[in-house]
Amino acid sequence: MKTINLSEVREKIREIVQKANFELQDDTLTVVKEMEAKEESPAGKSVFQQMLENAKVAKEEKLGLCQDTGLAIFFVELGEDVQLNKDDGLGSLKEAITEGTRLGYEEGYLRKSVVEDPIRRKNTGDNTPAYIHWELEPGDAFKVTFVAKGGGAENMSQIRMFAPAAGQDGIENFVVETVDTAGSNPCPPMVVGVGVGGNFEYSALLAKKALLRRPLGSQNPDPFYADMEKRLLERINNLGIGPQGMGGRCTALAVHVESFPCHIASMPAAVNIQCHSHRVLSFEL
Numbered sequence: 001m002k003t004i005n006l007s008e009v010r011e012k013i014r015e016i017v018q019k020a021n022f023e024l025q026d027d028t029l030t031v032v033k034e035m036e037a038k039e040e041s042p043a044g045k046s047v048f049q050q051m052l053e054n055a056k057v058a059k060e061e062k063l064g065l066c067q068d069t070g071l072a073i074f075f076v077e078l079g080e081d082v083q084l085n086k087d088d089g090l091g092s093l094k095e096a097i098t099e100g101t102r103l104g105y106e107e108g109y110l111r112k113s114v115v116e117d118p119i120r121r122k123n124t125g126d127n128t129p130a131y132i133h134w135e136l137e138p139g140d141a142f143k144v145t146f147v148a149k150g151g152g153a154e155n156m157s158q159i160r161m162f163a164p165a166a167g168q169d170g171i172e173n174f175v176v177e178t179v180d181t182a183g184s185n186p187c188p189p190m191v192v193g194v195g196v197g198g199n200f201e202y203s204a205l206l207a208k209k210a211l212l213r214r215p216l217g218s219q220n221p222d223p224f225y226a227d228m229e230k231r232l233l234e235r236i237n238n239l240g241i242g243p244q245g246m247g248g249r250c251t252a253l254a255v256h257v258e259s260f261p262c263h264i265a266s267m268p269a270a271v272n273i274q275c276h277s278h279r280v281l282s283f284e285l
């Protein structure tokens with residue numbers, strides 16, 4: 001049995017929401033640099049150079065990589081053998097994550113981007129609630145992955161319930177059409193998360209997970225999906241949208257696919273688009 005203090009969780013959250021918003025991580029920087037070297041369009045190349053300069057300044061001066069510092073989304077992998085110590089007045093893990101988010105966004109002067117009601121639109125003022133996805137697992141692991149998800153890219157995401165007869169082609173065409181329709185709106189070069197299978201809500205969650213499950217640009221461990229990712233990346237980069245829609249060969253930095261068993265009568269698919277400001281960070285305790 002492992003014991004974790006909730007105050008420690010709160011402090012780690014407070015730290016990573018800021019660090020993720022100030023610093024592009026090495027996997028993302030590596031792909032951006034590779035793409036910059038490959039980009040043929042002068043306008044597209046110049047956008048890449050500005051992105052790299054922006055990343056340098058944001059890190060040095062502790063400024064948000066983008067003014068849209070996003071919804072605070074967390075995936076929590078919680079081992080069943082972890083005991084949580086409710087210290088420092090914190091009553092639950094959810095409270096520790098919420099408090100860490102509130103303190104981190106406040107301290108880092110990060111924009112507060114949450115409204116308390118989708119129609120009445122009053123800002124909650126502290127970028128909470130945090131959006132938390134729980135995964136209960138055997139053992140004593142405790143891992144939290146944070147992603148700051150901007151509105152522009154999230155708005156261009158889509159989900160579709162296919163009949164199985166649509167086949168692999170149906171899904172691949174849907175992914176490419178979604179990116180094509182999005183155009184410059186999600187601030188390309190984007191990261192494309194694809195969820196295949198599950199059911200209606202699960203495919204959307206898979207698509208989000210696809211954005212942060214593996215280091216950016218790494219190969220899918222399943223050769224079938226590795227091929228699919230490669231083919232989709234090529235098709236997307238041939239759309240010609242380019243960095244920030246300025247034209248060019250680099251519309252996506254990566255395509256990552258996650259799959260899950262599904263009903264014999266369905267083939268759900270979801271596409272979650274992430275912008276070039278790919279702010280993802282994890283910690284383990």
Ligand code: SF4
Nearest residue numbers: 066150152153187275
């Ligand atoms: S889509 Fe991304 S880069 Fe564009 S404004 Fe939103 S957070 Fe910023």
